[in-house]
Amino acid sequence: MWKKTILTIIGFLLENIMRMRMNLGYFPVSANIKPESCRLIENMGFGSEDITIIPSGVALISTGLKSQIIPDLSGGKPGKMYFLDLNDDDAVPVPFDFSADFNSMNFNPHGISHFMDHSDGAEKILLFVVNHPNHDSQVDIFHVNLESKLLIYQKTVQHDLLPQHVYVADSTNKEVKVMKRKEDNSLSLQKVIKLHVLPDNIEVDRKTGSLWIGCLPSLWPLVFYGTKHSPGSEVVRIDCPSSAEPSVTTIYSNNGSELQSSSVAARHESHLLIGTVFHRMMRCTLPIIPLEC
Structure with missing residues (x-):
């Protein structure tokens, strides 16, 4: 009887291990897919974890994320924020300076988002940065001054449960959850869109409503970086995400030979x-x- 019990437990454990390996993308990507016209951007070899694009076509970029499970290719330098003018084909990323009242030496930027503020009659760009100084978590808010190449510190928000928005990336289950906002600002689950990869940051196309998502084909090569397989990259686009039949298309896929650990795609x-x-x-x-x- 005890032998049967042990075999049952072993079978249960093996089944769950295999399920976890599949959910976390144990098997690396095999196909390379790329649009015809792509080029790597020079001097950005230390991460660009999140990107958000303001209506004028200027991209805001967070770089230098540090964590215990990912390599640090910046040599221990603090994280930075850059901007890139997409209206100029020859433009290069330009670093921001910070106002003197912000401690940039502990800046460890993760996800970012922006808000166009018209409350005082003039357009103001507000940048929200998920920051992890000393492995803590907070949201720092800045006023963006592109002409002066300056991020002017406004305030910091800290809370144990920072809110998610309408589209939620569930990397563990390889899916995107579409949430519907109620009149009382609570969220209810509207649908779940299944993917074949692990989604990270989600950018919404302002004109079409499509979702552009930077994804990891597999988590294992990132966790065990430097072994046989490199962490690959994949970009998927979800068209009509709120409709009855959303469409999922792979736009870019690479086994890590060109681009490793994609986290965001912004159009x-x-x-x-x-x-x-x-x-x-x-x-x-x-x-x-x-x-x-």
Whole structure:
């Protein structure tokens, strides 16, 4: 009887281990897919974990994320914020300075988002940065001054449960959850979109409503970096995410030979930027195709 019990326990453990390996993408990506016109951006070889694009076509980029499970290719330097003008094909990323009242030496930027503030009659760009100084977690808010290349510190928000928004990336289960906001600002689950990869940051196309997502084909090569397989990269686009039949398309896929650990994809007009957790950044040109949902 005890032998049967032990075999049952072993079988249960093996089943769950295999399920975890599949969910976390144990098997690395095999196919390389890339738009025709792509190029790596120079001097951005230490990560571009998140990217958000303001309506004028200027991309804001967080770099230098540090964590215990990812390599640090910056040599221990603090994280930085950059901007890149996508209206200029020859533009290069430009670093921001910080106002004197912000401690930039412990800056460890993760996810970012922006808000166009018109409350006082003039347009103001507010940048929200998930920051991990000394492995803590907080959201720092800045006023963006592009002309002065300056991020002007506004305030810091800390809370145990920082809120998620309408589209939620569930990396563990390889899915995107579509949430519906109620009148009382609570969220209810509307649908779940299954993916074949692990989604990270989500960017919403302002014109089409499509979701552009930087994804990891496999988590294992990132956790055990430096072994046989490199952490690959994949970008998926979800068209009509709120409709009855969302469409999922792979736009870019690489086994790590060109781009490792993609974390974000942001599109503006015909321009696409692909950022990574700790590696390089890529710029692509895509055709503009009308979308009907």
